[in-house]
Amino acid sequence: MGRVAFPFLTLLPDHVRAGPWRVSLNGKPEEDLKETLDHWDYNSVLLLSRTLELDTDAAVRQLQIDRDYLFGTVFVRIGTGEGRLPRLIVHSEAVPVSYHDPQCTVNIHLTSERLAEALHLVTDVVLATRPENAGRLSPREPGCRIWSDEKKVWLEGERPRFPMSTAPLEEAVSPWKLYWDPAYWAYDFHGAVNLVINERREDILERIRNKDRLTLEAALADTISQILETLLAAEDPERIVADAEPGTLADVAGSWIETMFPGGGIAAARNQLEVDPGAFRAKVWTLAEIWEK
DSSP states (O other), X not given: OOOOOOSSOOOOGGGEEEOOOEEEETTOOOEEOOSEEXXXXXXXXXEEEEEEEEOHHHHHHHHTBOGGGOEEEXXXXXXXXXXXXXXXXXXXXXEEEESXXXXXXXXXXXXXXXXXXXXXXXXXXXXXXXXXXXXXXXXXXXXXXEEEEEEEEEETTXXXXXXXXXXXXXXXXXXXXEEEOTTOTTSBHHHHEEEEEEXXXXXXXXXXXTTOXXXXXXXXXXXXXXXXXXXXXXXXXXXXXXXXXXXXXXXXXXXXXXXXXXXXXXXXXXXXXXXXXXXXXXXXXXXXXXHOO
């Protein structure tokens, strides 16, 4: 696999001390923004905030820019929609930072009438001015992106729920069975996947009814692993995901991989599954914890 050569130097992830996104919903006390925004509806009013601080000395060394010319802008875009990319950008915000004023707080007031399915929060740090006394590989043009991160938040009531039903299974000791067909990646997620809980396992049924967290996470982790491992073993998983329509089995599987391997995608997922399947399964369990609601 070839190495990627960036056109200019960028900041390392820990060169920006990025605090968690915080949210106040309808005037309620502020709290950390989780993967699902509970109690949301189309009349909701959101107050979103986040504090960031440049590690200025590290940034000067990494970017090879004289500290008196280190001027940047924290640029936040908020989009909405279910797919891997937002269908609509509903808000943008820009806040300056510099070597001499390295910390900033972004505060965003957002109404919900144009929101649907999910929020996409993208935070970039871009160069604000053309620096002097810069190195050969330093970013030089205003607007050069030198740091970035993303967060996706499902809106309650808009998130695709996991299809689940009960039936007596032939395999009496099996707690559940996933009914799906890998040939139907383009089918709607709800129609393509059904996790059937075995009615012969009264103990499992009772735990599911009582929303036992470990049991639900185990069922979801098993399901997610089956789907992702099958996708990664396909002849061309990149094409399957790239061609996916929003809400399809392939689209949901692609969003799982994006959450587990941000920035690395299918190549990173396949590599970890081959080299360290235990670590891959551990990531799946983390994802199952997010989906278990």
